[in-house]
Amino acid sequence: MFTRILPAALASAVLAATPLAAQDTDIAFALDWRFEGPSAPYFLAIDNGYFAEQGLNVEITAGQGSLDALPKVASGAFPIGFADINSLIRFLDQNPGAPVTAVMMVYDSPPFSIVGRVSQGISGIDDLEGSILGAPPPDGAWAQFPILAEVNGIDTSTITVEPVGFPTREPMLAEGNVDSVTGFNFSSYLSLARLGVPEDDITTIMFADHGVELYGNAIVVNTDFAEANPEIVTGFLTAVAQGTAAAIADPAAGAAAVIDRNPAGDAALEERRLQLAIDGNILTDYVMENGMGGIDADRFATALEQLTLTYEFQNEQDAALYFTDAYLPEGDVLMVGGQ
Template sequence: MSLMRSVFAAVLATLAAAPALAETDVKFALDWKFEGPSAPYFVALDKGYYKAEGLNVTIDSGPGSVAGIARVAAGTYPIGFFDINSLMKFRDQNPDKKVVAVQMVYDEPPFAIVSLKKTGITKPKDLEGKILGAPAPDGAFAQWKAFVKENGIDAEKVKIENIGFPVREPMLADGKVDAITGFSFSSFFNLRQKGVPADDIAVMLMSKHGLVLYGNAIMVNPDFAKAHPEVVKGFVKATIKGIIDTAKDPKSAIKSVMKRNETADEAIELARLEMALKDNIVTDWVKANGTGDVDPARLAKSIDQVGITYEFKAKPTAADIFTSEYLPPASERKM
């Protein structure tokens, strides 16, 4: 018995001395600040979903849904969350940088025209004769020409004023512009924080007025994905769990955001998250098919629509822009 105890003790000592399996460090870039819609990633972090996949994930804020793609292409952030329509243009301009989307998050984009009800803008044609404030690098403004074509707007009758992101909502609130382009859940709640009553704000979603575009997606650096396919699969799997949990219980999920942004207003961030879930993440298509994937035919049509705004040198295919190879089975993606 003493021999067995000695052997057993030796085994325990060996196990105790053995180093724990190292986690893979992953830097993940968001498109914007730590706000309500970023909850799924922090939920996945706080609940240990990334850790369970052997990942040590660091989440950083980003410079916008367009500019951040270059970070992924450069490998500064091997994985990021940015606009898939801007990725189409980026790939065309940088054919050697084959960044690819691996998980769709915004099944419908939050691209919107936001105005105050006193301007009388209730439909796209009402923008004629008005001043539209639009930051040049804004993801929503990037779709302006397609929006114009789909809705028969006389673009020459709309004055476009290039304004910075920080002054966009203040200029609308002060009446210096009649409408602005932006993400619905950003501009709406930024106006609310400026004291504008909710009933005075009008949000016109471009997806409800002819645009079939997708929105932001998880995208990866091609060299990183080739070298670490299991890391990408694990990241996507864990993120999907975070999205599903967030959709089921937004009130709990927002706590994960507030831990990282203590100066934010929790009620506003919760409402911002709930708007994103309703309008962009948990759509009818996602309810039927699960989160994360795309309809290839719709994606192909969206590339055509982006081509209205942007002249491709070599128009990409849907397969160039998005791959489902890193997604878990549909049964694990049901909302």
Template sequence: MSTRSLAGMKLLALGLIVGIIVGFALGWYSKPIPPPTTTFHIKFTLDWAYQGPQAPFLVSLYKGFFAEEGLSVTIDRGYGSAKVISDVASGLFDMGFGDINSLIEFKSKNPEAKVKMVALVHVGSPLSVVTLKDRGITTPKDLEGRKLGAPAGDAARRIFPAFANVVGINQERITWVTMDVALREPMLVRGDVDAITGFYYTCVLNLLSLNVSETDIVVFRYDSYLPLVGNGIVVNEDFLKKNPEAVRKFLRAFIKGLKYSIQNPDEAIAILTQRDPTLNKDVEKKRLLMALEIINVKGVTDKYGFGYVDPSVIERNIDVIVSAFGLSRRPSINEIVDFTYLPPLEQRLP
């Protein structure tokens, strides 16, 4: 073989090696960047069972939004918004989805409790009085002389005095009937009570399942008369102090999941049923859409983004709860909320 041939072969071999190296390098850099290795675990509790309104949290989990932030999150069902507050305060859970009104009462009575809200999700309140057209109750004042039904610890029942005061109801003319939550709507349909209290979307959908026509349902939402808001994301303050960046990442991922649920409600409900395959998808989709009415609120969310309201709203809400529950100590707004862990406004807007 000639010297020229050997030189050519060497150049060819060198070219192949260089090509392989360059090709590998280009292939390496063109690959999608994988999500960060999971670095932090968060124990989270919902306020209630796996239902439509809770879907955005599961969307954030199953779509990998938490994982993209380097978080490993476990999501447990809850047993009431008020219980979320005490469970997070005790450290049983790191974070949870709880009711701000229960938080205000809890912090008033337990000023040293280590729990605070870092994002307000329900910028309206689902607390309501619900009745049927054939009961002849067309205004809240018409509730006087009637029987109202609710479980003993029902949040809407507990805040009813504030609602009654602002609409001029004489509470001495109200008769309360206590029942288990499963009997609330059936007793209204049977006529055992004239009206019930609860979350409006829960009451309405339960009545629909009992073959009540939607046009026969009358709802008096408290937030039409009172400056009330609802559920938000609460965090154990010791956990928050030690892991502020984890909380920021959680909120960023949740808001991403919330936006995705608004844009893709059918997929959100499909994800929800991974936790409970027995759920009726049509019912849960309607429940989700009704919950979104107090989450994505024109004039609020499009101004402040998800998770935030003007502090004056919280101040007025505190006043309502202190008065309604006859609390001896008014907690300051700084004891109740800290919105500084939310992502920037441009990331929170719908």
């Protein structure tokens, strides 16, 4: 059973009595992963005062994978989170009525990838058959791997799947214990390089380059909270768009904001990781033309069809349950790539 964060009547009374700009509203935001380059937009939104301008005091919590934020947000423990929309779709099918939906697409092109080593025999997608694939069970890329296999006719019975933990994923590949791993393009690639694997020995197989039409990660909200606090949600998304624009304009500043929260990190590495996410996942042609946050209905319909290739829905698909643009801010704030 899922509980409300704030009763609708009380929330409405508070919003009616107090202008949003005068509020000091605490918001707990659940990330999907640890503090790395791609999380820079949220930290810049704090450091540059974008959240504060919306009357929000945001606390960001690291996550443990693409599935991690969904139960946190659905349960009401966090009103807002960051999660893989495909995992959200399955979560809602398995938990009908759970109060969670996506409200802003961030990774217009999904970061799902398989990262392998040429020296281990992985130069491209055709080399996966007969190989050893390391996959963390909660990983978003692993969750969508069956679609990649189905679309490309990969015989998965020939692949030995080795369950691995996130901390051991790249080390096992670096040590040659597996031939490739599932992961996000901006994480596994650079983490492997940091372990000393020559970059010309690393192969990145992007799902999006091989017929997978899925979207990636999005901002998700507890729907009870959002319905009761629409101005807060729109204000949050406004600040996220501003933080994203700031990260695109100055990736070095974005990386510095991350390192302020993760002093053990490498600023140059996180700047590069952020740039990979910007170029490959955030600032797509669609976003350049239409702005950040929305989705294309036809593409989303195709994505839903692809999900049925390897997942048997218990309930009828309903796109309206998975995404809404009702809380997106209006105006040029979403044009994060400039015009």
